[in-house]
Amino acid sequence: MTDYIIPFLMLLIIVYGGVRGVDVFDAMCRGIKDGMGVCAGIFPAMLIMLTAVSMLRASGGSELISYALTPVARLLGIPGECIPLALLRPFSGSGALSIGSEIIKSAGADSYPGRVAAVMLGASETSFYTIAVYSAYLGLKNTAYTLPAALSADFAAFVMSGVAVRLLMQ
């Protein structure tokens, strides 16, 4: 079922664009050029993060951290490997993408931890960054309950990632 979504959506977007008189090729080229800017934007943080993750893994430190966090993970019903991802996610989007891709790689893309990591990445956002951008723009001195509410949403996303993968994919 999920195999159909992407090809059909692409066809729909292109046909609808053509029907409405959009220069589809020109629009795509323009959008792709913007996409290269997006790639350039996420690259620096990704390089730093992957270097640090890779060094920590080689030292044997990441196994120890995963092991130490296993009780917490068990309580939340998510794999131990995914806890560092959950901790970093609210702070850095590209950092989380780097850690997530490392988990997906080492545990296997279609393994349980690999899938939970992917769902966690897909179901959450960089909360601290978002709050910072909005409150700076609005000149908000007091964001009241915004941060705890945003973190509740993140927490729900992480716990549900484990539940959803077990429920829908195993």
Added chain:
Amino acid sequence: MIMTCVIGAMLALAVIFGGVTGNIGEVSQAALDGAKQAVTLLLNIGGTICLWNGLLEIMNRSGLSGHISKLLQPIIRLLFGSYAKDEECLRYISQNMSANLLGLGSAATPAGLKAAKRLQQLSRERGERPHGVFLLIVINTASLQLLPTTVAAVRASMGSARPFDILPAVWLASAVSVAAGITAVGIFRAVSKK
């Protein structure tokens, strides 16, 4: 600043553990590998990011994004109550949400900021606390994205048989997360009175 501490702590742990376990040679090698991995990862997912941006540009020019915005307006009226009666406010919030649904962060933020400004202005005029602003920010900190194409690209590059088979699980987890955020705002708002 937080990221500086995170990276600093990771490197300190890597050096300490590497020294203690005698793996320092591997740690040294890993510093080079990590940088190479970043380039490989970007090459693997960059194409998908660009392709999707191209398709989104077609959707913007053809008015398909506009249709999605319209579809969202009943939900926005439900969430923002009397604030959604303001035409400008409703338009910006719906643009913000539709861009988020499509995974177009660069378009979502400008629309979201305009919506937040308008909400702030309205609550000032009414002499109320800006609960609408807080709700909008919280919704923006949760993920509404329908197609996590970047994550799917990562999975594809790591040998997943079906990179998009996470979709139903992502939708379920996202929906619960957004609902939790909205509920939390409701609870905090009730507790803080007015």
